[in-house]
Amino acid sequence: MAVLKYGLIGMGRWAREVHIPVLNQIEGAEIVALSSRSEENLKKAAEVAKGEPRLYQDYRQLLQDPEVEAVVICTPNHTHAKIAKEALEAGKHVFCEKPLALTLEEHVELSRLAEERGLVLQVGFELRHAPKFRRLHRMVKEGELGSVGLFWCHILRGPLLPGWRADKSQSGGIIVEVLSHYLDLFNWLSGGRPARLFCRADILGQHFDHDRLSIFVEYESGPRAVLIASFFCPAVKEVKFGAVGDKGAVEASIIERRMAVAYEDGRREELHFPPPEGVEEPGYPGTYFQHLSFIRCVKEGEAPEAGARESALALAMALAAERSVESGGMVEVPEPGV
Structure with a gap:
């Protein structure tokens, strides 16, 4: 072929x-x-x-x-x-x-x-196909950051556009439609299975679903992950992602093609990941590479x-987050069965 x-x-x-x-x-x-x-x-x-x-x-x-x-x-x-x-x-x-x-x-x-x-x-x-996150995955796997104990993500943006995305019965809700990308990154980079999570969410503006959320995840393999998101301020759009180990830490901009690394010995690096020469990559980084x-x-x-299991695991986390919001407590993440 x-x-x-x-x-x-x-x-x-x-x-x-x-x-x-x-x-x-x-x-x-x-x-x-x-x-x-x-x-x-x-x-x-x-x-x-x-x-x-x-x-x-x-x-x-x-x-x-x-x-x-x-x-x-x-x-x-x-x-x-x-x-x-x-x-x-x-x-x-x-x-x-x-x-x-x-x-x-x-x-x-x-x-x-x-x-x-x-x-x-x-x-x-x-996102897991984007060069900067491929690099971060190698850093975690090869121990460049030491023992990574925390992954984090913060998302600041305005509400979803009207239409099917703003209809929970069609989109699955804001956690499925938007935050599942970052939950998948947590899963992939941690290399483990999410065991339990806690979610606090409410509606601050006039929106169809949660527009102020915080999700705390514990992994069976030890790391924890924290996601904080707001969807009520259209004046700002910023998405950052990070990892913290005992030998170094990383902060990456989702939208921009850069990543900052700080090491325990005081070294600092600013890494840049332009698209391949002659390639225009619209959308979020990784769209070109996922098709390759x-x-x-x-x-x-x-x-x-990223197949059925990875999608099912992100959905299982979204469903667990909804149950956590309702119960007000930590809940187990169900085995997706795939």
């Missing part, structure tokens, strides 16, 4: 402004089909995509297209599981924006189906780093 032939489902902003421009730049990818119920969005997407992809207003027609080998699902969250299941049943490899599904049971079903069919099922946790990883998995028959 010299080139992986893609069909994209859902032509909202993220598909048009992130996935299509990224795939246009990858030699091993070709967009051959696009699908959207919106004729206007479909037309806009076709203008961005290279070549002349076939256009479908019914995604089921795209799934019947014999030239499509892999699909990218960019539809609202509550539709992901249904479309992913139909795509796998049609014999297509699947790249699905997170979350893969809104229930743990659906994650189990989709994982089994992908395994039975011998298909790649990857979930869009792009997906293509490699399809061609070489590898399991993706």
